[in-house]
Amino acid sequence: MRVEDFDMFSTLLKQRSGLVLTRDKAYLLESRLMPVARKWNMKGLEELATTVRTRKDEALLRDITEAMTTNESSFFRDQKPFDQFRQLVLPRLMETRAAKRSLRIWSAACSSGQEAYSLAMILNDEAAKLAGWRIEIVGTDISGEMVERCKAGVYTQFEVQRGLPITMLVKHFKQNGDKWQISPQLRQMASFREWNLLGDLSPLGQFDIVFCRNVLIYFDGPTKAKVLEAIARQMPQDGVLYLGGAETVLGITDRFKPVEGQRGLYSLGGFSAAGMKAAG
Numbered sequence: 001m002r003v004e005d006f007d008m009f010s011t012l013l014k015q016r017s018g019l020v021l022t023r024d025k026a027y028l029l030e031s032r033l034m035p036v037a038r039k040w041n042m043k044g045l046e047e048l049a050t051t052v053r054t055r056k057d058e059a060l061l062r063d064i065t066e067a068m069t070t071n072e073s074s075f076f077r078d079q080k081p082f083d084q085f086r087q088l089v090l091p092r093l094m095e096t097r098a099a100k101r102s103l104r105i106w107s108a109a110c111s112s113g114q115e116a117y118s119l120a121m122i123l124n125d126e127a128a129k130l131a132g133w134r135i136e137i138v139g140t141d142i143s144g145e146m147v148e149r150c151k152a153g154v155y156t157q158f159e160v161q162r163g164l165p166i167t168m169l170v171k172h173f174k175q176n177g178d179k180w181q182i183s184p185q186l187r188q189m190a191s192f193r194e195w196n197l198l199g200d201l202s203p204l205g206q207f208d209i210v211f212c213r214n215v216l217i218y219f220d221g222p223t224k225a226k227v228l229e230a231i232a233r234q235m236p237q238d239g240v241l242y243l244g245g246a247e248t249v250l251g252i253t254d255r256f257k258p259v260e261g262q263r264g265l266y267s268l269g270g271f272s273a274a275g276m277k278a279a280g
C-alpha cells in the first residue's frame with residue numbers, strides 16, 4: 001500500500017471512530033479493506049483510496065470504518081467483572097435506589113451483544129429480588145452490522161462455548177441447526193442501537209452502570225479522555241464504570257476514581273463498596 005494512501009485511511013479512521021493505526025499495521029488495513037474494495041467493484045486499495053479522496057460517499061466511508069473495527073467479545077468475558085456486578089454493584093445500587101426502583105445499564109461498544117446478554121442472564125437470576133423494578137439494558141456500537149447481530153441474538157457453537165456456563169446455555173438458548181438462539185425473554189431485556197462514542201452521547205440518557213470495555217485501547221490519550229468525559233456526563237455521582245482488563249483511567253482523566261479494593265471498577269466518587277462482601 002502506498003504511504004500516502006495509508007496516511008489518508010488512518011486519518012479518516014481516527015476522525016470517524018477514534019481508531020489509531022500505526023504504520024506497522026498497514027497489513028491489517030490491507031487485509032480488512034480488500035473485501036470492501038471488492039464489494040464496491042474496485043480493483044484494489046489504490047482505487048479505493050482515490051475514490052475516497054474524490055467522492056465523499058457516506059455508505060463507502062461507513063463500510064471502511066466498520067471493516068476496521070475489531071469485534072472480539074465473549075459471554076462473561078474475564079468473569080470477575082460479572083461476579084463483582086452480581087455480588088457487589090447490583091446489591092449496593094438496589095439499596096441506594098430502593099425508592100426509585102429503576103436501573104439503567106449501558107453496554108457501550110457492545111460488539112455482538114455477549115456483554116449485554118451476560119448482564120441480562122444475571123438480572124434474570126436475580127428476578128425475584130428485582131420484582132417491581134424497571135431495569136433497562138442498552139447496548140450500542142458503531143457497527144451497524146454488529147447491532148443487527150445483537151438484535152438477532154444468534155450465536156455459533158464456538159461463541160457459546162466461550163465463557164458461557166452450560167447451565168446458562170441450556171436455560172437461555174435454543175439450538176437451531178448449528179446456531180444457538182437466545183430466548184425471547186432475554187432479548188426483550190436489552191435494546192441495541194448504532195452509536196458512535198465520539199458523538200453526542202446525551203440522547204442516550206443517564207446510566208447507573210456503564211460497561212465500556214475493550215474499546216478505549218484502540219484510541220489515543222486525548223480521545224480516551226474525551227470519551228470518558230462524555231460518559232461521565234451520562235452518569236450520576238454514584239454510578240459505576242467498568243473498563244477492560246488492559247484499560248485504566250489513571251493518567252487519562254481524574255473525573256473517574258477507582259473504587260477502592262475493586263479492580264477495573266470506577267465511579268465519579270459517590271459509589272462505595274464499604275460494608276459489602278468483596279467479589280471473588
Ligand SMILES: C[S@@+](CC[C@H](N)C(=O)[O-])C[C@H]1O[C@@H](n2cnc3c(N)ncnc32)[C@H](O)[C@@H]1O
Nearest residue numbers: 017069071072073109111142196197213214215
Ligand atoms: C473488542 S470489541 C469489545 C466488545 C465488548 N465491549 C467486550 O469487551 O467484549 C470493540 C467494539 O468497539 C466498537 N467500536 C469501535 N470504535 C467505536 C466507536 N467510536 N464508537 C462505538 N463503538 C466503537 C467496535 O465496533 C467493536 O464492536
